[in-house]
Amino acid sequence: MQALKRPFGSLHVQVDGPEAAPAVVFANSLGTDLRLWDRVLPVLPQGLRYIRYDKRGHGLSALGGGAEIGDHAEDAIAVIEGVARGPVVFVGLSIGGLIGQVVASRRPDLIRAIVLSNTAAKLGTAESWQARIQAVQEAGLDSIADAVMERWFAPAFRATPELGLWRAMLARTPAQGYAAACAALAGADQTEATRALRLPALVIAGSEDGASPSATVQATAALIAGAAFHEIAGAGHLPCVETPAAWAALAAPFLKAHAHV
Template identity: 55%
Template sequence: MRIARLKNADIHWREDGDPDGAPIVFANSLGTDLRLWDSVIERLPKDGHRYIRFDKRGHGLSSCPPAPYSITELVDDLEGLLKQIGVTRFAFIGLSIGGMIGQLLAHRHPDRVTCMVLACTAVKMGTPEMWQDRIKSIQTGGLESLADAVMDRWFSGPFRHSDECLAWRHMLTRTPAEGYIGCSAALAAADLSATTTSLSLPALGIAGSQDLASPPEQVRATTDLIAGSRFIEIPDAGHLPCVEQPDLFTAHVQKFLEESAHV
């Protein structure tokens, strides 16, 4: 296990694949850790690519600074990690809040992000009132009080009845409440409309057809803001299509990376 000791957080990270290969950075969603990408990385080619993933602050094995957080702080953490491990140019794959981190990172460093996959994300997710209500619920009843409703947004009906869904539910409920609240506050305040509109790079938007957290039309609208983008929808999947439909998700990602000449 590896920890990057940064100024404001200790970030747990991992790399797979070819240590001398072209870097691809993954950022996961609210309430998950870097294991979100296990099934994708298992299916990607091992030669020629260096796969880097991390637990954002307040999640997984990273430290949990006091809430609230901002989207700027989450991007600062990733910038600090990449600087520490010597990654300068890279492709980016982010899901949900991870996709928002990628959008702002690409705005800050258009010369460093070669291409990006934006999965189940948007320039703005939910409303401040919705996030404040969620924060209050966690403060009163913990993450357990939200777990079933979150599973409804994360997964399609058949998957919710599987044994694997129980593992993802446990991952959610074992997320530090402070970390979940901190990132919820970041989502409540984040609106990337202006900065994402300025982007011009190869970008692939991926939506799950049954995603209740970031519906396909929201993902498409965000992707359409980026010059050079395209959009696809994965059937029979909710908010985490990389979990429910890893073969389809990975095939789309691999094809996009190849066509974007990220080698």
């Protein structure tokens, strides 16, 4: 556990792996923290430096701003420059993938390859995100948690006791931080910028994803010349949680191919 100083306060960062190894930076989804990746790290290639962080307003990171996707991209850039000492392979899920697309567009010198999981160049509509913000402001995150779990996970996972842990993670996210990230999503459309990207890209979807449907994820893969697209059967929005072996089987060869200079 370490803290990276940002203008709004401290950003919580976790680093695993050899200090001098090539770096891989992970960005989490909305309403989760860096524990999102716990199940896949042990089955990813050894000898790399894995860097995870909590978005502002999530996990142990401080609240502050975050209503623009550029705010989150600047945080990711700070992690890459200050902790990873880039360039890196960037791995992002949902809003984390959108953040990665922004960074790759604005600072191509910092990202040598990208893994986009369960994400898109544009996620949802401004109206849907504003409705989400209103619901959270009026009744708190617990009021939307059950509906979110249905979008996040396939039925088989929702029948397990572990669902309660992920529901609690969501419900305990600071409402201010969650709403700010929703506002960032409401205003973000990277379609044209992502179409211009020229870097190795692996794009992963889940067949049962109710938050970022597979067809939407595949359409974003089609924007990036040469991107590889894979759908994990039976997986929802968080395949690194539900189907970690299948997710790692896709990501591991990509990391081996592109993490090293």
